[in-house]
Amino acid sequence: xxxRLSRPWPDHRAERTLGAVSLLVCALVxxxxxxxxxxxxxxxxxxxxxxxxxxGDLGRQLADMQNTTQHPPPSAYHLRAWPLVYxxxxxxxxxxxxxxxxxxxxxxxxxxxAPARLRRVAIPVIxxxxxxxxxxxxLIGILVLVPFVGNHVISSAEKESVQNVVLLTGAGLSVTVVxxxxxITPIMVALICEAxxxxxNSWREGAVALGVNPLRGMLAVTLRAARPAIVAxxxxxxxxxxxxxxxxxxVSGSRSFAPKPxxxxxxxxxxLRTLASGIVDYREGIAAPALxxxxxxxxxxxxxxxxxxxxxxxxxxxxxxxFQVRG
Amino acid sequence: MSTGLQQWxxxxxxGPPMKSGRGRRSSPMTWRWRDRLALxxxxxxxxxxxxxxxxxxxxxxYRGVEYLRPSLLLQRPALSTxxxxxxxFLDPLIGTALLTVIxxxxxxxxxxxxxxxxxxxxxxxxxxxxVESSIEMxxxxxxxxxxxxxxxxxxxxxxxxxxxxxxxGGVFGKSFIAAGAMMSLIAxxxxxxxxxxxxxxxxxxxxxAAFALGKTRIATIRRVLLPSVRSNIATGVxxxxxxxxxxxxxxxxxxxxxxxxxxxxxxxxxxxxxxxGSTLTSYVYGNSPAGEGAAPQKAxxxxxxxxxxVLVLNLIVDRIGRSSADATGMTxxxxxx
Numbered sequence: 219x220x221x222r223l224s225r226p227w228p229d230h231r232a233e234r235t236l237g238a239v240s241l242l243v244c245a246l247v248x249x250x251x252x253x254x255x256x257x258x259x260x261x262x263x264x265x266x267x268x269x270x271x272x273x274g275d276l277g278r279q280l281a282d283m284q285n286t287t288q289h290p291p292p293s294a295y296h297l298r299a300w301p302l303v304y305x306x307x308x309x310x311x312x313x314x315x316x317x318x319x320x321x322x323x324x325x326x327x328x329x330x331x332a333p334a335r336l337r338r339v340a341i342p343v344i345x346x347x348x349x350x351x352x353x354x355x356x357l358i359g360i361l362v363l364v365p366f367v368g369n370h371v372i373s374s375a376e377k378e379s380v381q382n383v384v385l386l387t388g389a390g391l392s393v394t395v396v397x398x399x400x401x402i403t404p405i406m407v408a409l410i411c412e413a414x415x416x417x418x419n420s421w422r423e424g425a426v427a428l429g430v431n432p433l434r435g436m437l438a439v440t441l442r443a444a445r446p447a448i449v450a451x452x453x454x455x456x457x458x459x460x461x462x463x464x465x466x467x468x469v470s471g472s473r474s475f476a477p478k479p480x481x482x483x484x485x486x487x488x489x490l491r492t493l494a495s496g497i498v499d500y501r502e503g504i505a506a507p508a509l510x511x512x513x514x515x516x517x518x519x520x521x522x523x524x525x526x527x528x529x530x531x532x533x534x535x536x537x538x539x540x541f542q543v544r545g
Numbered sequence: 546m547s548t549g550l551q552q553w554x555x556x557x558x559x560g561p562p563m564k565s566g567r568g569r570r571s572s573p574m575t576w577r578w579r580d581r582l583a584l585x586x587x588x589x590x591x592x593x594x595x596x597x598x599x600x601x602x603x604x605x606x607y608r609g610v611e612y613l614r615p616s617l618l619l620q621r622p623a624l625s626t627x628x629x630x631x632x633x634f635l636d637p638l639i640g641t642a643l644l645t646v647i648x649x650x651x652x653x654x655x656x657x658x659x660x661x662x663x664x665x666x667x668x669x670x671x672x673x674x675x676v677e678s679s680i681e682m683x684x685x686x687x688x689x690x691x692x693x694x695x696x697x698x699x700x701x702x703x704x705x706x707x708x709x710x711x712x713x714g715g716v717f718g719k720s721f722i723a724a725g726a727m728m729s730l731i732a733x734x735x736x737x738x739x740x741x742x743x744x745x746x747x748x749x750x751x752x753x754a755a756f757a758l759g760k761t762r763i764a765t766i767r768r769v770l771l772p773s774v775r776s777n778i779a780t781g782v783x784x785x786x787x788x789x790x791x792x793x794x795x796x797x798x799x800x801x802x803x804x805x806x807x808x809x810x811x812x813x814x815x816x817x818x819x820x821x822g823s824t825l826t827s828y829v830y831g832n833s834p835a836g837e838g839a840a841p842q843k844a845x846x847x848x849x850x851x852x853x854x855v856l857v858l859n860l861i862v863d864r865i866g867r868s869s870a871d872a873t874g875m876t877x878x879x880x881x882x
Contacts, residue, residue: 232763233666239658240676246730247679253697254690320590323583327591331584340595342863347598349855351791353826354848357833358601361841400597407594431576433584454685461687464793464826468835494689494794501798504696514697517690528685532678 257514272300321406348404356468413447463494609849647725660740684734732785743777
């Protein structure tokens, strides 16, 4: 047996073995969709797609789900999870928009403006920012930023204005968005820098020769040529922001509450909960069938959006192949 | 013809070479205000990002030095109402190491095998496309979803031997094996990408030379290609490890969040793998105000240790990339994501 293994393999058997290994990955993806789908099914069976809508107090619905027995009545599956969907969309959209602006400008800084010595420091430093674990971001958020915002930024008048509805502690939209932005910016910077470098330099030199200054040439020519890569970076960062669970569960205040823009400035300090952080918050109750099914339904929604974003990212990167860029 | 043109070309000017964008005429003071604003934004954004990263490292370092004691690394954690008796985080450290080993051992054959197949065989083409996109999908899947997927798999009766059973016969699906298997999914995409990019960057004349000497494809892969992409695989493994040790969502759902290593069964070694435990990340989470512990000093100390690990792994990636670029003239794919 050992002797057969140590002999060189015939080529066709090696090809088949390696192919089988690769197919295992496909099988895992299919299994993921199937298993999460099966567990999420009861929610879809009883609510259809209307569980994405709003209605009633989500916190109470989830508490009711948790308190049911092993064989809950159909009424226990009632779910209207709009606050979570809204919280996810809100944090992701704001953070991605902020991060996109910061990432584009800092990529230009790294590629074009920074002196060589500074660039050698900046690239590993920003890469470090991408690899800091989310729990450390969450820890800094909950121990440093949340108390700071709660004690110094929110005035007591603002706290009193909404005290009957929601308690403002500092944990909420603003801290969540700030940390989320810091977390996803480095991903964008890496991809955008790569794209900016790979655009042929002569294009911009042509523009500079016509009399524009180097920075304008960068903005007007290089950045424009790298547009697909910028969109792809935004898509990738969106996927990351959607799925961020631990950090958001630590700093968002973890209340099933939808921040209302009508509240004025207080809006930025209102607590919220996203789909991913909701799964973390309610993990203890996953043994209750109704609540467990709800958690899987949120996971299925996240999985679906991740797949859509992945396909979108692929389609966007297609025109980039022209410049031999691998995004 | 061309020589004639060269004669007409102006001779190079004797002055110092002009560097683009550094000349007097393109001083930013002469630019339009919009461009000057963009210049300020660019400097601000770039320096701001570096400052944030520096502030995080300095702050965590300050807190780490303040709270980390060598005894914390060597004591087992304990449940206690008084803060001084809750022990250190030896068990979470062991848990992190154990999970890293399981995750890497499971991920390496899958990722390297897949990468070789994609880069060297890859037929039929549509199937290769499907494999590549499914790895991209794994990369885009949030870790919390992967954790729920793992929970649903390991709660099946089929996988009951891999985790522990409650006295009532219910399978919890929480164990080091379950968490480690899902960790391998987290580590898979960077490892696959690094290996595939390395293989695709190997110049084709190396393969042709091996074929000309009568080697089969698989022998070429084993003797020629794999040795030359060793540094890429090392980069991928390092990136994978840094994702594994930083992950929290999978731990809190699949490792049971017990403070100590909690072996199940009687076979030594196996019982540890079937049991539950904690890692540095779940220790930080549990001791932060978000968890039950509410011991910020311990959370800071453990987070500092975690950050040191991440820093070291980052340095290793940097070093591998630089040395392989020196040796071969190729750059290891700087996969940040």
